[in-house]
Amino acid sequence: MSIDSSGEFHRIRRLPPYVFAEVNTAKARARTAGEDIIDLGMGNPDSPTPPHIVAKLVETVQDPRSHRYSVSKGIPGLRRALASYYQRRFDVKLDPETEVVATLGSKEGLANLASAITSPGDTILVPNPSYPIHQFGFIIAGAAVRSIPAFPGEDMLRALDRAVRHSVPKPTALIVNFPSNPTAYLADLDFYKEIVAFARRHEIWIMSDLAYAEIYFGDKIPPSILQVPGAKDIAVEFTSLSKTYSMPGWRMGFAAGNPRLINALTRMKSYLDYGAFTPIQVAAVAALTGPQDCVEQMRALYRERRDVLIKGLHAAGWDVPSPEGSMFAWAPIPPKYASLGSVEFSKLLLERAKVAVAPGLGFGEHGEGYVRIALVENTHRLRQAIRNMRGFLMAGSNVAEPVAAGEAAQ
Known part of the structure; x- marks a missing residue:
């Protein structure tokens, strides 16, 4: 039997490169450098189990x-x-x-x-x-x-x-x-x-x-x-x-x-x-x-976070529809940044605003033009993320470039 070491296995060849990997790699690199990254990318509940x-x-x-x-x-x-x-x-x-x-x-x-x-x-x-x-x-x-x-x-x-x-x-x-x-x-x-x-x-x-x-x-x-x-x-x-x-x-x-x-x-x-x-x-x-009051508490928690996020983004000039359910906001990329695509916009948001989101392309080609924002941080951190994103949006650049200390938190 000969083994072709240059090729991939058949089923692996059918899997495209993991779109989220680029953003995840950049996020890990930033954290290794000691940066405070607010991670709204993965739908990973942060509340303790009841x-x-x-x-x-x-x-x-x-x-x-x-x-x-x-x-x-x-x-x-x-x-x-x-x-x-x-x-x-x-x-x-x-x-x-x-x-x-x-x-x-x-x-x-x-x-x-x-x-x-x-x-x-x-x-x-x-x-x-x-x-x-x-x-x-x-x-x-x-x-x-x-x-x-x-x-x-x-x-x-x-x-x-x-x-x-x-x-x-x-x-x-x-x-x-x-x-x-x-x-x-x-x-x-x-x-x-x-x-x-x-x-x-x-x-x-x-x-x-x-x-x-x-x-x-x-x-x-x-x-x-x-x-x-x-x-x-x-x-x-x-x-x-x-x-x-x-x-x-x-x-x-x-x-x-x-x-x-x-x-x-x-x-x-x-x-x-x-x-x-x-x-x-x-x-x-x-x-x-067992007792189901924890379910209503969970629902109220995500509702509060949704309201904080959507209101804050609207005030920052980012028009994001308010979700009726799930723990995500499906956010159209602001028109000024639309030409970047969801992966590059997500990387820019990470670099300039220190906020991680999931690029829409990772959910299929028709997800391009959007990013997914998960409600997985408390309201204090969400408000911090909104301040950072507002500073990024007001700065106006759609090119990754160094930002002055404190500028992103305006």
Whole structure:
């Protein structure tokens, strides 16, 4: 056997250079130099996990039996707890045995289900821009991805119709994500009804990412696609405890819905992992079944941060829409800097204002012209970031150049 040391492995060749890497490298370099960087780039919750959840983890980990291999599909009590959550939140009945599986965060579940149901050359419909795993989970599995508009409206529905009529082979799966990452768009139940009717008519699987179900700021409460009658015939939905309970590092998520898809994911996972550490699963039960005032506190926290950020940016002359949900603002690059593109603008903002954001290009080519700003710093730091960005915007240069000490903080 000869090994071509000059080439990349086949699946790696299908993955483009990680767009966020340039900004992350610049951010690391600045921090190494001792600069105070306000990081609004990664959607990484900064609040502590609620104490009663941590207490349950600590209690369970004291039992040596909990240190053994766990159950890949999730312990029974955890699957029952997730089913109970769906019943009270969405009035959706789930069978914990056949319609629920625990995952190591929703990202792992999405990627493994993509591998389980995809054949090389399949066509998958993915919103653009969207969270990278939505398309790359399928690309890694050998599929071809066709982009559709990300906003939940007529444009998306027309694009779906065109895709079915003109794609060869016919699409086999569709991704939806509301509240969406990165755009913060919300969908209502009427839109889901149209999507479900379309997918059932054309025999297309739906994978719904509902990781931000509990982060909303107005009267428009995010629904589940499983609320639509008949949705379980073709849909599976992914949820996560990461944002709702400030548990990102715990890696606890779920898939729920169509039994055939749940079985496919369960079988795939049985070969790949033994499930999350048992004390984490037990603590997740405490999160789902225990006091829920922490969820409203989390929601109020992000609402306050959103209001501070949007008001401050408007005052600085940066017109950014106020998101109705998620923990992100989807910010169009100010016209003066539009020619730079999202990556160079993000690097310039880091250099001149000491604020890190995520370039929109990292979420797909239709994310170009935007940056994503995460609400992951307290209001004091957000106000500092706004002061820095206002100084940068008022300085007026769109070229990376040295800035006088203190100028960026005007």
